[in-house]
Amino acid sequence: MLEQNSRAEASGTGAAVVHVDATAKWFIASSVLYFFIVGIIAIVIAAKFVWPDLMGTTPWLTYGRLRPLHVNGMLFGWLLAADMGLAFYVIPRLCGAPLWSEKLGVATAVLWNVIVLGAVVTLLAGQNQGWEYAELVPWLDALVVVAWLMFGANLLMTIAQRKYDAMYVSIWYVMGTVVWTAFVYLTGNLATLFTTGVNQANLNWMYVHNAVGLIFTPIGLAIAYYFIPRASNTPLFSHKLSMVGFWSLAFVYVWTGAHHMIHGPISQWLQTIAIAFSLMLLIPVWAVVYNLFATMKGQWHQLRENVPLKFLMSGVVFYLLTCFQGPMHSLRTVNAIVSKTDWIPGHAHMAVLGAFSFFAIAGTYHAVPKLWGRALHSQAMANWSYWMLMIGGLGFFVTLWLGGFWQGWQWNNVGIPFIDTVKALQPVWLVRFFSGIFMFAGIVLFAYNVMATVVGSSSEAAA
Amino acid sequence: MFRKADTSAAWAFILATLLFFIGGLLTTVVPPMVDKSWAKPFKNADPAKGITGELKPLGSLEQQGRAIYQREGCWYCHTQQVRTILADTKRYGWRGVDAPVSTPDEFVFDSPHMFGTKRTGPDLARVGGKYNEQWHRTHFKNPRELVPGSIMPPYPWIANNPAEFKALLAYMQSLGRAKEWRPANDYEK
Numbered sequence: 329m330l331e332q333n334s335r336a337e338a339s340g341t342g343a344a345v346v347h348v349d350a351t352a353k354w355f356i357a358s359s360v361l362y363f364f365i366v367g368i369i370a371i372v373i374a375a376k377f378v379w380p381d382l383m384g385t386t387p388w389l390t391y392g393r394l395r396p397l398h399v400n401g402m403l404f405g406w407l408l409a410a411d412m413g414l415a416f417y418v419i420p421r422l423c424g425a426p427l428w429s430e431k432l433g434v435a436t437a438v439l440w441n442v443i444v445l446g447a448v449v450t451l452l453a454g455q456n457q458g459w460e461y462a463e464l465v466p467w468l469d470a471l472v473v474v475a476w477l478m479f480g481a482n483l484l485m486t487i488a489q490r491k492y493d494a495m496y497v498s499i500w501y502v503m504g505t506v507v508w509t510a511f512v513y514l515t516g517n518l519a520t521l522f523t524t525g526v527n528q529a530n531l532n533w534m535y536v537h538n539a540v541g542l543i544f545t546p547i548g549l550a551i552a553y554y555f556i557p558r559a560s561n562t563p564l565f566s567h568k569l570s571m572v573g574f575w576s577l578a579f580v581y582v583w584t585g586a587h588h589m590i591h592g593p594i595s596q597w598l599q600t601i602a603i604a605f606s607l608m609l610l611i612p613v614w615a616v617v618y619n620l621f622a623t624m625k626g627q628w629h630q631l632r633e634n635v636p637l638k639f640l641m642s643g644v645v646f647y648l649l650t651c652f653q654g655p656m657h658s659l660r661t662v663n664a665i666v667s668k669t670d671w672i673p674g675h676a677h678m679a680v681l682g683a684f685s686f687f688a689i690a691g692t693y694h695a696v697p698k699l700w701g702r703a704l705h706s707q708a709m710a711n712w713s714y715w716m717l718m719i720g721g722l723g724f725f726v727t728l729w730l731g732g733f734w735q736g737w738q739w740n741n742v743g744i745p746f747i748d749t750v751k752a753l754q755p756v757w758l759v760r761f762f763s764g765i766f767m768f769a770g771i772v773l774f775a776y777n778v779m780a781t782v783v784g785s786s787s788e789a790a791a
Numbered sequence: 792m793f794r795k796a797d798t799s800a801a802w803a804f805i806l807a808t809l810l811f812f813i814g815g816l817l818t819t820v821v822p823p824m825v826d827k828s829w830a831k832p833f834k835n836a837d838p839a840k841g842i843t844g845e846l847k848p849l850g851s852l853e854q855q856g857r858a859i860y861q862r863e864g865c866w867y868c869h870t871q872q873v874r875t876i877l878a879d880t881k882r883y884g885w886r887g888v889d890a891p892v893s894t895p896d897e898f899v900f901d902s903p904h905m906f907g908t909k910r911t912g913p914d915l916a917r918v919g920g921k922y923n924e925q926w927h928r929t930h931f932k933n934p935r936e937l938v939p940g941s942i943m944p945p946y947p948w949i950a951n952n953p954a955e956f957k958a959l960l961a962y963m964q965s966l967g968r969a970k971e972w973r974p975a976n977d978y979e980k
Contacts, residue, residue, distance in 0.1 A: 377911075380935075380942040387906050390944045393865025454862040458903030483806075493798045503800065504807045511811065515819065525898035526829045527822075542811070575793055578807050582814035588908060591874035593893040595826045601818065664876050668910040733869050739910075742881040746913045751940040 344749030349699050351433025355413025358441055359406050366401030367768045369394050374764040376758035388452040394742025396463040397451045402479040403446040410688040411547040415502050417695045418554045419483050422499055428482050429544055436478040438727025443471050459532045461539050462516045469517040479505035497570040501550035508542035526594050534585030541581040550686035551691045556620055559636045559672040565622035573615030579606045587658040605656035613651040620644050639690035646682030678725045696781050705780035713773035731756030833896040833969050842891055846969035848900045856962025870907035871916040883917050890917040892971045917967035921980025927960050
């Protein structure tokens with residue numbers, strides 16, 4: 329236990345090291361801004377389900393143009409950028425060494441912003457490659473690869489120069505993210521260019537699945553593993569269990585891409601392999617969740633006052649739920665009901681918003697006061713941002729599950745015309761829209777709170 | 792092996808890469824080598840063996856239409872796959888004839904693939920020949936005029952642009968037609 333304690337505390341003992349953190353600051357500040365901007369687009373497309381003629385006759389404001397902007401903006405503009413910023417904050421502290429190159433880091437942040445702005449312009453213009461999550465045109469893909477190599481090289485060099493021999497679990501997860509993202513991204517954005525039909529779809533879904541499973545999951549868990557012990561001032565329950573979680577994730581996740589085509593035109597045996605490995609995902613998930621819950625044993629009372637910890641532990645619960653749903657969806661019987669319905673966005677949002685964005689928000693709330701050397705602008709506002717996102721998120725997830733399941737049943741009753749299954753979902757989409765308003769309010773409070781801290785209008789004394 | 796990765800970053804990095812590549816190669820590179828139907832275009836001239844027909848690459852007009860379909864993100868709300876689910880074959884059938892299940896050999900020339908993941912609107916894998924030109928023009932101008940309760944966005948800039956409309960129509964009428972699944976050959980134009 330002591331050994332683990334010293335690991336978790338390693339960041340605090342590197343007193344001699346001065347962290348400049350310019351890179352972390354750039355990434356975090358810009359990602360928070362995109363979270364807010366893309367949140368507006370999210371509200372608009374949710375509204376379009378209820379009022380389909382809304383802004384309907386302007387090509388670049390139609391659903392088909394705004395949806396990829398919402399998805400790419402949230403995934404790459406907000407979440408991945410925030411995660412990268414937090415990795416730039418966490419890794420040097422866990423290594424007891426300064427970031428290898430701040431210049432390279434800041435250049436990466438600038439390039440990342442160029443990519444996000446390029447994505448906005450090209451997507452609204454209808455330049456869409458036609459693959460989910462891989463909509464961006466090839467020249468932007470190439471820039472993403474360059475930025476990723478810069479990011480990876482910087483962190484790997486920092487890790488190579490670390491002061492402590494033993495590596496805390498977050499370091500492996502970040503290293504895993506660096507290497508897996510590189511290959512997953514190339515599969516989804518480069519290899520697809522040389523294939524067609526089912527072969528291409530198989531590569532596309534290997535990418536889509538692992539964009540979440542081997543990009544957002546490992547970097548999100550790196551953040552959760554760092555900030556849960558930090559925010560609660562409690563050592564991690566078990567180092568060995570975290571190893572089980574990491575190595576089983578490394579092995580089983582990549583096999584599951586074909587579960588996106590269950591019952592579809594793809595070889596049955598490949599579907600079966602994907603299903604078998606999808607069920608095995610429960611192993612890494614349970615290893616992680618058990619470890620993080622056990623860490624909190626006897627410390628749950630801290631959740632009352634500690635906003636980052638609220639986000640973190642709620643995120644762990646959402647992570648467990650979403651990762652339980654995933655393997656269940658892959659079962660042929662369940663899939664025949666929920667696949668292609670509104671259940672799926674409910675599931676996807678619980679992963680990306682409920683779990684990984686909550687981790688990133690918690691990390692941001694924890695890191696921003698330390699990075700800018702000021703107390704957080706307002707604790708009360710932070711608490712409100714949590715409740716807004718929580719209520720909005722739950723409203724969003726739960727209504728889409730119920731609605732999606734219902735929709736799937738209706739589809740399987742061929743006596744019901746398709747249009748009646750659309751009309752039946754109207755109340756669901758209306759509740760989703762209002763849940764979206766709550767979520768957006770949470771985002772506004774979060775973004776304002778962070779920005780007010782950054783520009784230095786603290787209402788409290790410096791920590 | 793895993794203990795060593797605890798203190799050696801290089802070892803952890805290599806091991807993480809290796810474990811990833813086992814599943815990665817076996818599920819992406821190997822399957823098309825094992826299942827040849829992914830790359831062999833559908834062709835059957837013998838009615839005794841089931842539905843006849845032949846998959847041919849799209850003509851240039853249909854290709855233009857497909858590019859519009861891709862540009863406007865139609866594929867976010869419309870899938871193109873009749874799954875091995877009874878309700879799919881019934882629901883996407885037409886005038887009493889069940890839609891044949893989609894098979895990999897019908898999509899050999901597709902790039903980007905348009906299988907889709909979400910059915911906010913109905914599946915379009917077999918939509919080719921179900922509705923005539925006038926229906927599509929009115930529907931693109933304002934979907935709710937023909938289908939009250941629809942939430943599809945209106946696309947007047949396509950319906951009112953003869954070249955774009957013609958191309959998109961040609962593409963849509965080609966969908967699912969590699970298999971000649973209408974016994975009476977009663978496709979609309």
